Each structure stands twice: as C-alpha cells, then as structure tokens.
Amino acid sequence: MGQPLAWACHPFDGFTPQALYEVLALRDRVFVVEQQSIYGDLDGLDQQALHLSGRSPEGRLLAYARLLPPGIKLDRAVAIGRVVVDASVRGTGLGRLLMQQALDAAESAWPGVEIGLSAQVNARSFYESFGFRTVSEPYDDGGILHEDMLRSAGRA
Incomplete structure (x- = not known):
C-alpha cells in the first residue's frame, strides 16, 4: 500500500468540520451508493462514539470505523461499526x-x-479471523444480510 497511514482515534468533538464531512462522505459513498443500502446512517450515535480514521500521508481519508461504548448499542460490549x-x-x-x-x-x-x-x-470469515464468533441468525439490515458477532474480552 505504500507509505504508512496516520491513525487517529477521537471523540465526536475532536472532528474539524472538514474531517467530519469526509467521514460522512466516505460512509455515504460506500454504504448507501456503492452497496445500494438505503438506511439512516445518521443514527444519533456518532456523538457518543470514538472515531478511528486512517489517512494517507497527503491527508486523504482511506479507512474509518466507529466505536461505541458498552451500553449504547450493546448492553455489555463495545460495538464496532461503520467499518469502511x-x-x-x-x-x-x-x-x-x-x-x-x-x-x-x-x-x-x-x-x-x-x-x-x-x-x-x-x-464472516474476515471477522472470524480476528476471533469473532456468530451469535445470531442472519437478518436483513438495509437490504444486506448481516449477523451479530462477538469477540471475548482480552483476546490477543
């Protein structure tokens, strides 16, 4: 991939307006347009999350994920989402x-x-390679089949 990315993880108030726009644009481009999944990406949870981004040396956003604390989306687990x-x-x-x-x-x-x-x-196999296991039956989420997966605490 060439030069290493610059990684940053911060709460919602750590976004500049431009950086927030870039994240929302990437999520929209991939989840809504490319995958043709019509869903409410702006779900009111971004303000409670940590936001992980990977940028090229030139500052271009190339990778992103959202981390929600326990009790927000999952009762006793951190929820990783919007992985793109x-x-x-x-x-x-x-x-x-x-x-x-x-x-x-x-x-x-x-x-x-x-x-x-x-x-x-x-x-599924991608996430299984990180120690996740399936804990639900498949379900439709925005026209795409999903399943819930969990990873035990402290797994190396």
Missing part, C-alpha cells in the same frame, strides 16, 4: 489493518470488555 475502506485501496490489506487498529482502540478505551459488531454475512 475507500474503494481505491481495497485489496491492499488495509481492511485488516483497520480492524486491528479498531480492536486495539476498543481494548485501550474499554479494557476487559467484549467487543461486538454487526457483520455483513459475506464478511
């Missing part, structure tokens, strides 16, 4: 790097807590 990589860098291993950064950030912010996510069914 720009189409221009898919297939480079950036998705794996993003997921590892998200796990590290979650474990740092909420040590000893399970981590959960809602995974697209076709990405």
